[in-house]
Amino acid sequence: MTTLVIAEHDNNSVKPATLNTVTAAVQCGGDVHVLVAGLSATAAxxxxxxxxxVAKVIHVDGEQFAHGLAENMAAQILVLAPNYSxxxxxATASGKNIAPRVAASLDVGQISDITKVDTPDTFERPIYAxxxxxxxxSLDAVKVITVRTTGFDPASASGGSASVETVSGEADNGKSxxxxxxxxKSDRPELTAAKIIVSGGRALASSEQFNDVLVPLADKLGAALGASRAAVDAGYAPNDWQxxxxxxxxxxQLYxxxxxxGAIQHLAGMKDSKVIVAINKDPEAPIFSVADYGLQADLFVAVPELVAAL
Structure with missing residues (x-):
């Protein structure tokens, strides 16, 4: 029984989500191999x-893999699939783009967004937000799985000594x-990898107030900025902050x-945060039910006071 992890990388380094996925792979049992397909991706x-x-890295190099196009990636994975259980x-944009193509071609059911490995064939995943x-x-011979990275601690990025095998890549299929x-470009940490996130909701009332109130706090903490869907839909924050x-x-570590x-859809995206701080003037707000620390106050007063205290 051997597991193949599809690495996400920028041809120079491996992205943090891959480390969490390796942890899940180790829990599936057996050896763990990692596929690094890219262009001039020797460093990755x-x-x-x-x-x-990680026991082995499979390195595939070619122009057709330079940008991780799903069609070419899926074709390469399908060639390797018979060797893996x-x-x-x-469970990122890239993974969700490629995995269904692989599962459909193998005629197996995809197991999406797992947060725990119970046994090599049994997994847990959240439903209903x-x-x-x-x-x-799953009793399929090959299990195609996407991993919710927040459910697994990242594997150590150092200390391993896997062999690297270079194999020839499948030709560009021309479909995309x-x-x-x-x-x-931003000086702030990437939202999904940030250790501290400051998020704002519809109560901020405008994009100007969103920036005027939350940006100073995020700057003080070295935090990424996030937003609720209501704030994004209202145009207070860009889509990639949602x-x-x-x-x-x-x-x-801190949200x-x-x-x-605290609508249920928002809680589904952040309730696994290690420490949650909620600032809201409505004492009945659902966000307080998941918060470790709650402050019932007007955010336009409380946040500037917090910035001043920092």
Whole structure:
């Protein structure tokens, strides 16, 4: 029984989500192999080889893998699939794009968003916005799984000594092509990898007040900025800041929710945070039910006072 983890990387280094996925793979039992497919991605392959718990890295190099196009990635994974009992992806935009193609081609059911490995064929995953946990057993010969990274601690990025095997890549199937990308640059940590997140809700009332009130606090704490769906829909914050069931799933060391009522969809995206601080003037706000520390106050007064105290 051997597990294949599909690494996410930038051709130079491995992304943090891969470390959490390796932890899940180790719990599935047997050896863990990691696929690093990219262009001139030798550095990323070496980084993957250093991850604790990894037995072998499969390095595939080619222009067709430069941007992680789902069609080409799936074709490469399908060539390797007969050698593995489990194929694991992080439950990120990339993983969710590739995994269903692999599962459909193998004619197996995909097991999505697992948060726990009970046995090699039995897994737990949240349903109903995290209000219930489903236990799923799969009897498929190859189990195609996406891993909710907040459910597993990251494997150590150093200490491993896996071998690196370079194999020839599958040719470009021509079904898709990379046109371009527009990447927003920020000095702040990436939302899903941040240790501290400051999030705002609809109570901030405008994008100007969102920035005026929350940015100074985030700057003081070195935090990423997040938002509820209501704040995003109202135009107070960009889409990529959205935390929740239809946004990003986060589990930072500290999550500060200012002016967020705590709808079930938002709680599904952040309730695994280690420490949750809620600031809301409504004492009945659902956010207080999951908060470790709650402050019933006007955020326009409380947040500037907190910034001044820091």
């Amino acid at each position: 392959a070496q980084a993957a080889a250093a991850i604790a718990g 489990h194929i694991l992806f992080a 995290g209000n219930a946990i489903a236990t799923v057993q 092509s990379f046109v371009g990308s527009e990447i927003a 935390v929740g069931q239809t946004g990003k799933i986060v589990a930072p 500060i929710a200012a002016g967020i009522s």
